[in-house]
Amino acid sequence: MKKVVSLVLVSLLLFSTIFFIPQKANADTHACYNENGICRERALNSNQGWIKVTLLLTWCDIVLGRCLWVNAK
Amino acid sequence: MKRALWAFFFVFLGAPITTGNFIEKNLSSPHYLAQDIKLNSKDDDLAYFPRPVSISFDQKNIYVVDAKEDEIRVFSKSGAFLKSLGRRGQAPGEFESPQDIDIFDEKIYVSESSNSRIQILDINGKYLGGFKVLFAPDQVSVLEKDRILVSELPLLPSPGEKMIHCFSSRGKLLWENVEAYFSGDSVYDTFRNFIILNKGDREDFFLIRKSDDRFISHFNKEGKATEKIEVAKDLSFKKIVLPLVPKKKELFGFCWDCCFYKSQFYWVAPEYTAEKDLGPGKQLAVISLAGTIEAFIDLPDPVKKISVENDLIYALDGENYLRIFQILKK
Numbered sequence: 277m278k279k280v281v282s283l284v285l286v287s288l289l290l291f292s293t294i295f296f297i298p299q300k301a302n303a304d305t306h307a308c309y310n311e312n313g314i315c316r317e318r319a320l321n322s323n324q325g326w327i328k329v330t331l332l333l334t335w336c337d338i339v340l341g342r343c344l345w346v347n348a349k
Numbered sequence: 350m351k352r353a354l355w356a357f358f359f360v361f362l363g364a365p366i367t368t369g370n371f372i373e374k375n376l377s378s379p380h381y382l383a384q385d386i387k388l389n390s391k392d393d394d395l396a397y398f399p400r401p402v403s404i405s406f407d408q409k410n411i412y413v414v415d416a417k418e419d420e421i422r423v424f425s426k427s428g429a430f431l432k433s434l435g436r437r438g439q440a441p442g443e444f445e446s447p448q449d450i451d452i453f454d455e456k457i458y459v460s461e462s463s464n465s466r467i468q469i470l471d472i473n474g475k476y477l478g479g480f481k482v483l484f485a486p487d488q489v490s491v492l493e494k495d496r497i498l499v500s501e502l503p504l505l506p507s508p509g510e511k512m513i514h515c516f517s518s519r520g521k522l523l524w525e526n527v528e529a530y531f532s533g534d535s536v537y538d539t540f541r542n543f544i545i546l547n548k549g550d551r552e553d554f555f556l557i558r559k560s561d562d563r564f565i566s567h568f569n570k571e572g573k574a575t576e577k578i579e580v581a582k583d584l585s586f587k588k589i590v591l592p593l594v595p596k597k598k599e600l601f602g603f604c605w606d607c608c609f610y611k612s613q614f615y616w617v618a619p620e621y622t623a624e625k626d627l628g629p630g631k632q633l634a635v636i637s638l639a640g641t642i643e644a645f646i647d648l649p650d651p652v653k654k655i656s657v658e659n660d661l662i663y664a665l666d667g668e669n670y671l672r673i674f675q676i677l678k679k
Contacts, residue, residue, distance in 0.1 A: 313485060313504050316539070317446060317462055321400050321416045323653045323669075325424070325626025326540065326602065326619075330591045333536040 308343035312336055381646045383633075383662055383674035386428075395422065395430040396671040398419040403449045403488075404663055404671075407472070411656075411663050412450055413459070413671055416533065419444040421459070421474075425662070428673050434474035434678045437465055442478035451548070453491035460486035460499060467499060469518065477671055479525055480520025488545075491571045492552045494518060500546055506531045506538050513546070513556070515572055524572040527556060537591065537598050547609035555609060561586075561601050565614070565640070580616075587619050589627045605629045610657040629653045629667055646676055 319332035400417035410431065411424045419437035421444075424430055434445045445463035450657070452458070456477060457470040462485035469478045488500040495517045502508050506529035515523040530541040543559035549567070553575070556566040563586070565578040586601035602619040606629070609615075613635050620630035633646040633655070652664040652672070662674040 309504070314446075314463070316504055317416075317485070318400075320400055320539070321448075323401075323629075324588055325622050325624065325628040326600065327592060327624075327626040330536055330540075330593065333539060334594060337535060 305344060306348055308340055308347060311343065312340040315339060350610070362540060379644050379678070380640045381644055382648050382677050383648045384559070384677055385649065386661075386673050386675045393430070396424075396428070398422075398665065398669045398671070401654065401665045401669055401671075402447070404656050404665055405450050405452055406454045406658055406663055407455070411673075412452065413665065414447045414450050414459070416446050416448060419447060421447065422452060424671065426673075428671065435459075436468065441468070442470065442474060444468075448486060449488045451489050451491045454494065458489050458491050458497060460489040462486060466519075467497060467516070478518065480516065480518075482516070482520070484514075490546050490548045490554060492548060492554060496523065496552070496570055498546060498548075498554060500544060502539065502542055502544075503529045505535050505615055506542060512542060512544060513572070515570075525571040526568070526574075527566075534593060534598070536593055537600075540591065540600055545604065545607050547607060547614065549609060552611060555614075557604050557607050557614075559602065559604050559619075561603070563603060565636075578638065580636060580640045581642050583634075583642045584616070584634055587621065587627055596672070602627045606652070606654050607654050613643065615646075615657045615662070617655060620651065620675070633662070648674060649655055 314328060315336035319329055319336060386470055398413060398415045400415055401413055402416045403414040405412045410604055411426060413422050419435065421434040422430065423432050423434060437443065437445060439445060444461050447461050448461050449460045450457060455472055457472065459468045465485060466481045467479055467486060467489060471477055476634040479611060482499060484501045486499045487502045490498040492498060497516045497518065499514050499516060501512050508531050510529045511525035512529050513527045514525050517523060532538055540560060545557040547555040549555060552570040554568050563580045565580065566574055567576045567578060569575050586603055589600050589602060590597050591600055605619045607616045614633040616636055618630045618632065618634060619627045622628040629651040631648045631651045634642050635644040637643050651667040653667060653669060654665040656663045660676045662676065664672045664674065666672050
């Protein structure tokens with residue numbers, strides 16, 4: 277389980293770093309937070325175990341960070 | 350066929366135990382068994398929900414809210430599908446990510462996170478009124494006609510942010526209370542801010558935290574905390590280590606879901622899964638207003654959401670199916 281979690285976390289980080297392709301160049305900060313809200317809501321509504329939800333929420337935060345960074349450029 | 354025979358046996362031959370409060374008090378935590386009374390629910394597509402978030406009931410029917418289908422499905426108390434209320438959209442009577450439902454005085458109150466509003470509908474889904482809020486509402490609970498509790502799970506909590514807001518039926522803010530936990534780690538804070546609101550019997554309400562707190566907080570309708578009920582040690586915390594970045598953090602799971610019925614809490618404790626995660630359990634603890642455990646009810650499967658009425662448990666199971674159980678003594 278630990279190995280799987282570590283692998284997923286590392287993959288998420290690598291994915292967000294390597295594939296740093298802006299999806300919505302015109303999106304503003306507000307849209308980033310809106311999308312983050314939807315992402316988090318889906319994670320929370322999934323009613324999965326708490327470790328899985330942690331991974332999903334972490335993924336949402338990574339996407340938010342990427343969105344904000346793209347908009348700050 | 351076997352399952353049908355068993356269900357017949359338990360439903361028709363299992364004698365009721367008490368009147369009034371179904372669970373007997375002051376026994377040394379007796380064990381009860383809950384048996385399916387709805388047959389073939391797994392074969393019924395309409396009893397499956399892609400993203401069920403809330404279950405409730407009134408005198409006649411059971412209501413299940415699905416956040417993906419953006420609708421409320423109505424079932425009879427024997428589990429027969431009757432109708433759907435609402436559809437995806439932003440117009441009155443439509444929903445976008447409905448999160449919770451409460452039924453009060455033959456009116457349905459629905460919280461919608463995407464539309465940031467509370468809608469009031471009649472029992473057939475006809476729009477009667479509603480109001481916008483300045484956050485994504487989570488749970489809704491109606492204490493009286495002009496006192497609607499709305500909870501919020503802050504996405505990125507800030508210090509001092511409140512999680513419970515009380516509105517009139519026209520949307521006037523009456524009071525706010527319960528500060529969000531804030532550490533700066535948005536994921537960890539989300540878990541620490543998981544709360545459950547349960548309406549009491551006297552226009553009061555209870556707040557239960559899903560982790561790290563074994564106290565039930567009791568509030569009056571003005572939002573003032575009146576007492577803290579410590580849950581007996583028979584119910585233990587379930588420790589889990591969250592794989593947070595940059596540092597793992599411990600969390601102590603205590604409640605997966607809970608409902609309040611006739612002065613008793615029906616409490617789904619979390620349990621460890623085969624993958625060493627923490628998921629919903631398949632045992633309910635029945636807790637008194639003093640915090641003592643009055644009984645345990647063993648269910649055949651884990652349940653995520655529950656509502657209790659007399660000797661019946663309306664539940665959403667771990668596979669997102671509606672289940673109806675009858676409580677029987679072991």
